[in-house]
Amino acid sequence: MSALNLGWHCKSFDSQTALRCGTYPAFSHQANALAFRGSESMGHALKIPFGNTSARRRLMNHIHPPLRVVCVDYPRPDLDNSVNFLEVALLSSSFRSSLRPSKPLKVVIAGAGLAGLSTAKYLADASHKPVLLEARDVLGGKVATWKDDDGDWYETGLHIFFGAYPNVQNLFGELGINDRLQWKEHSMIFAMPNKLGEFSRFDFPEVLPAPLNGILAILKNNEMLTWPEKVKFAIGLLPVMVGGQAYVEAQDGLSAQEWMRKQGVPDRVTTEVFIAMSKALNFINPDELSMQCILIALNRFFQEKHGSKMAFLDGNPPERLCMPIVDHIQSLGGEVKLNSRIKKIELNDDGTVKRFLVNSGDVIEGDVYVFATPVDILKLLLPDNWKEIPYFKKLKKLVGVPVINVHIWFDRKLKNTYDHLLFSRSPLLSVYADMSVTCKEYYDPKQSMLELVFAPAEEWISRSDSEIIDATMGELAKLFPDEISTDQSKAKIVKYHVVKTPRSVYKTVPNCEPCRPSQRSPIEGFYLSGDYTKQKYLASMEGAVLSGKLCAQAIVQDYELLVARGQRELTEATMS
Numbered sequence: 001m002s003a004l005n006l007g008w009h010c011k012s013f014d015s016q017t018a019l020r021c022g023t024y025p026a027f028s029h030q031a032n033a034l035a036f037r038g039s040e041s042m043g044h045a046l047k048i049p050f051g052n053t054s055a056r057r058r059l060m061n062h063i064h065p066p067l068r069v070v071c072v073d074y075p076r077p078d079l080d081n082s083v084n085f086l087e088v089a090l091l092s093s094s095f096r097s098s099l100r101p102s103k104p105l106k107v108v109i110a111g112a113g114l115a116g117l118s119t120a121k122y123l124a125d126a127s128h129k130p131v132l133l134e135a136r137d138v139l140g141g142k143v144a145t146w147k148d149d150d151g152d153w154y155e156t157g158l159h160i161f162f163g164a165y166p167n168v169q170n171l172f173g174e175l176g177i178n179d180r181l182q183w184k185e186h187s188m189i190f191a192m193p194n195k196l197g198e199f200s201r202f203d204f205p206e207v208l209p210a211p212l213n214g215i216l217a218i219l220k221n222n223e224m225l226t227w228p229e230k231v232k233f234a235i236g237l238l239p240v241m242v243g244g245q246a247y248v249e250a251q252d253g254l255s256a257q258e259w260m261r262k263q264g265v266p267d268r269v270t271t272e273v274f275i276a277m278s279k280a281l282n283f284i285n286p287d288e289l290s291m292q293c294i295l296i297a298l299n300r301f302f303q304e305k306h307g308s309k310m311a312f313l314d315g316n317p318p319e320r321l322c323m324p325i326v327d328h329i330q331s332l333g334g335e336v337k338l339n340s341r342i343k344k345i346e347l348n349d350d351g352t353v354k355r356f357l358v359n360s361g362d363v364i365e366g367d368v369y370v371f372a373t374p375v376d377i378l379k380l381l382l383p384d385n386w387k388e389i390p391y392f393k394k395l396k397k398l399v400g401v402p403v404i405n406v407h408i409w410f411d412r413k414l415k416n417t418y419d420h421l422l423f424s425r426s427p428l429l430s431v432y433a434d435m436s437v438t439c440k441e442y443y444d445p446k447q448s449m450l451e452l453v454f455a456p457a458e459e460w461i462s463r464s465d466s467e468i469i470d471a472t473m474g475e476l477a478k479l480f481p482d483e484i485s486t487d488q489s490k491a492k493i494v495k496y497h498v499v500k501t502p503r504s505v506y507k508t509v510p511n512c513e514p515c516r517p518s519q520r521s522p523i524e525g526f527y528l529s530g531d532y533t534k535q536k537y538l539a540s541m542e543g544a545v546l547s548g549k550l551c552a553q554a555i556v557q558d559y560e561l562l563v564a565r566g567q568r569e570l571t572e573a574t575m576s
């Protein structure tokens with residue numbers, strides 16, 4: 001490996017020294033860490049086996065101070081050392097400043113959701129020039145929000161950050177905005193449909209490591225599952241513990257409900273716990289959701305002590321999260337343009353991308369092109385002669401799932417609520433929160449604003465807002481029996497906003513995992529980013545951010561190829 005292979009021209013860093021590879025002595029056993037040592041102690045590049053969290057944490061505490069190794073969680077067994085090295089180098093500011101690509105690439109990216117923003121951010125970090133084009137007048141895609149005439153925010157979706165989101169947390173750290181995550185008590189709180197107005201909690205004890213904290217949280221909760229049900233569920237989960245990741249991946253062919261039945265887990269476990277979990281994870285029920293999706297989430301929660309700990313952003317995501325990313329991109333010479341909808345991908349004779357056509361009539365050319373739009377949009381814009389390529393053909397199975405986000409402002413402060421996310425366990429609703437309590441910017445001492453995810457929404461997406469609000473009030477009357485009634489004789493609605501997303505994250509039905517594309521497409525110079533692309537997290541903010549990082553990484557890895565391609569095109573243009 002040499003730094004040049006990664007598309008960098010070394011100025012003050014001796015690539016030969018970088019090649020000197022030794023085992024990091026204190027942790028070789030536990031972590032099998034490989035260290036590449038820079039000539040001026042600039043740092044190490046680390047390879048740590050996937051999943052070994054305690055070794056990783058110990059290692060983090062001993063890393064040489066000049067190097068901010070912010071992504072040690074990222075390395076994957078299928079990636080080689082150079083990728084881990086690159087990853088660290090990308091994020092270490094002292095290291096980065098000593099390494100520059102000999103010719104920065106102009107990378108045109110469609111879509112400023114978290115995936116597009118992350119792609120642009122990490123490309124800018126690697127000294128390339130991203131040009132990020134967003135169709136709408138708002139940043140963030142599925143985390144976009146709007147201000148109404150009273151100055152109140154309403155959102156595309158109620159968003160929760162988990163402890164098991166290392167790439168998101170690294171991003172916050174790199175931007176210096178860690179304090180914007182408002183962490184809540186380490187608990188999961190479920191409404192009790194048979195005891196109106198009551199809740200049941202799973203409390204994760206702080207003193208215990210994972211998975212003991214999770215096991216104890218489940219054992220201590222006797223309101224939702226009986227002891228025989230817990231035992232049968234634990235037995236059902238044994239193959240996951242024995243088979244690990246390979247077993248988890250092999251369960252993609254089964255729905256959650258099918259898997260539970262196959263493992264002899266009583267249906268009541270599905271009804272009590274996994275309807276709520278499926279709806280929270282993918283806005284669908286367990287008879288539709290791939291079991292792999294649930295097992296991935298459970299694995300993260302059981303492997304990491306704070307994996308299931310939840311945080312709310314302290315305000316609206318476009319300003320509190322997306323803008324700092326944009327500022328960062330622009331400070332490094334990148335560009336971000338709103339109201340720039342790509343309407344056509346124009347091709348060269350050899351089938352590679354010539355340019356993007358924008359709705360304004362502008363044409364945008366670059367050295368490299370990235371699509372970071374939802375998969376449904378990509379499919380609509382695919383050039384005809386790409387459609388039969390298996391990589392693109394497989395996308396047919398990935399289809400966005402409908403979901404509705406409801407906001408209701410009441411004339412009073414509701415009491416039967418917590419400073420936390422709540423699982424409604426209602427037929428029409430998924431999770432909800434009183435945002436006037438949970439989120440600093442939305443704080444209101446006098447009035448509650450409930451934000452609720454309405455799912456599954458297939459049958460409701462085309463109904464009127466007032467019908468949706470009426471149905472929501474019917475469910476709220478059960479969650480707040482003393483405070484809310486459908487005729488509004490108790491708490492009164494001051495106003496509401498309903499945001500419908502007919503195609504949100506891809507519907508994670510059985511057998512769609514093999515259809516998820518890698519970030520590097522078979523078309524030279526064309527890449528994909530987005531939560532639906534291949535990465536080990538689900539369709540989530542973490543998945544979107546990681547996909548952007550992987551996309552930037554693929555481009556940096558392909559640097560020499562991409563430069564050579566640019567030169568070839570230049571020569572051909574000159575000759576013709």
Ligand SMILES: Cc1cc2nc3c(=O)[nH]c(=O)nc-3n(C[C@H](O)[C@H](O)[C@H](O)COP(=O)(O)OP(=O)(O)OC[C@H]3O[C@@H](n4cnc5c(N)ncnc54)[C@H](O)[C@@H]3O)c2cc1C
Pocket residue numbers: 110111112113114115116133134135136139140141142143156157158159160161340341342343372373374377403404405453501504505529530531532539540541542543544
């Ligand atoms: C209701 C709801 C609740 C959610 N809750 C959570 C949660 O609690 N935790 C969590 O981790 N995740 C949650 N998610 C999922 C999370 O929001 C997404 O996984 C993530 O934001 C997707 O990011 P993305 O960049 O891949 O896609 P998007 O956010 O969809 O970004 C794509 C961007 O491309 C733009 N675009 C589209 N067409 C074009 C075009 N032709 N030209 C240029 N730009 C274009 C879009 O406008 C958009 O900005 C939730 C999602 C929803 C809908």
